[in-house]
Amino acid sequence: MTALAVFSRSSRRSGRSSKSARGAEIRLEHVSKRYSGSKAAAVSDLSLTIEAGEFCVLVGPSGCGKTTTLRMINRLTALDSGEIMIDGRSTLMTTVTELRRGIGYVIQEGGLFPHMTVAGNIGTVPRLLGWSRGDVKKRVAELLELAGLDLSLAERYPAELSGGQRQRVGLARALAADPPLLLMDEPFNALDPVVRERLQDELLRLHRELAKTIVFVTHDVDEAIKLGNRIAILRQGGVLAQYDTPDSILARPANEFVREFVGENRALRRLALRRLDQIDLAPAVKAAAGLPTVSSSATVREAVSLMIETETKALSVVDENGEACGSIRFDDAARLLR
Ligand SMILES: Nc1ncnc2c1ncn2[C@@H]1O[C@H](COP(=O)(O)OP(=O)(O)O)[C@@H](O)[C@H]1O
Ligand SMILES: [Mg+2]
Incomplete structure (x- = not known):
């Protein structure tokens, strides 16, 4: 409660x-x-x-x-x-x-x-x-x-x-x-x-x-x-x-x-202020695309970090039920800082 x-x-x-x-x-x-x-x-x-x-x-x-x-x-x-x-x-x-x-x-x-x-x-x-x-x-x-x-x-x-x-x-x-x-x-x-x-x-x-x-x-x-x-x-x-x-x-x-x-690290700290469920995401991609997934409650900074770790330029975003609800690309994250 x-x-x-x-x-x-x-x-x-x-x-x-x-x-x-x-x-x-x-x-x-x-x-x-x-x-x-x-x-x-x-x-x-x-x-x-x-x-x-x-x-x-x-x-x-x-x-x-x-x-x-x-x-x-x-x-x-x-x-x-x-x-x-x-x-x-x-x-x-x-x-x-x-x-x-x-x-x-x-x-x-x-x-x-x-x-x-x-x-x-x-x-x-x-x-x-x-x-x-x-x-x-x-x-x-x-x-x-x-x-x-x-x-x-x-x-x-x-x-x-x-x-x-x-x-x-x-x-x-x-x-x-x-x-x-x-x-x-x-x-x-x-x-x-x-x-x-x-x-x-x-x-x-x-x-x-x-x-x-x-x-x-x-x-x-x-x-x-x-x-x-x-x-x-x-x-x-x-x-x-x-x-x-x-x-x-x-x-x-x-x-x-x-x-x-x-x-230091002002750009990354700005990305940490925003969760994926608070930004406009690109449309969901088909699961078949095989992208790594990230929870919509994660911050953009966490998403960027995951992209670096997994050497991908995009992630599939999933909601609390595990359903794909959008995707985020590396460029989208960078664009948020403009
Ligand atoms: N009761 C007091 N008498 C005299 N000088 C004080 C007193 N309280 C604070 N000061 C002085 O006023 C300034 C601001 O203090 P303060 O508001 O406590 O700062 P902060 O909380 O940002 O550390 C400091 O230079 C401090 O030494
Ligand atoms: Mg004080």
Whole structure:
């Protein structure tokens, strides 16, 4: 069952709205910040519009102002000048409490309260909102399921969990009051590569199913390209170097800084962004043609790799039932990059 099905079914059961809150639009307008005692700006005249439901990644080298930018959105850090609007309303027009009720915040290691159980951590906001004990309990159970955690973990303390589990609890806690916006600050950094990749995949799935707006900070450009619909690349001083889709950033780095930051193999990395079922394929060829087959869920990069391995210039593409649904030639892949 999908996470959304779980989510809506159990939401109905608990008598709450069966539809989760949609994403919010964030607009940063000429936002600047300089910490007192420091000469250089942490963020300089940053303007950025993040559309509702978007997965926006802020990426850049250490110290370039990513965390500061994120924390200005939920007012953990005060801005010096400019304005931040959420759904058209300045963040200064509401109380901090009301503002943060609509924003889930996830940091490395989940930022959990060590003296509280998993259930206690996840239920924090619903309890503050005055939900009944029964409703809080139900919500905790559905969030554990949503975050891919076993119900039996509810009474454990954070120290009794793996890093990946702690991060899942942090995400569940951030989603507890169903906020339209999630801010995530390098949440997966402390995890080993396998767990990290799994959590990235699950976050993508949650984003598709819950349609929240996510602003995700990382210094890892590959993580940014994998997760973001849109990527804001920042450079020292919180200066915006480029704001665009992953494909456009790889295809046309706006300047030398971006080109260098993004790194090598841009063409192959662009091909990895597209699955065969997302592109126009040439008509299916007869099985008798004897071409090697590739699944339509494979990326174009994987298809090209297979052509090189099998020394063929074309592949037959098959759908999940194993039926031929098209074909791809080497030239078609190259043409996608134009
Ligand atoms: N509380 C603070 N007081 C003074 N300077 C700070 C503070 N927090 C961050 N800075 C400085 O502001 C700049 C941006 O920091 P930060 O937003 O944490 O960058 P990033 O998250 O991209 O690594 C850095 O030069 C950092 O040293
Ligand atoms: Mg940071």
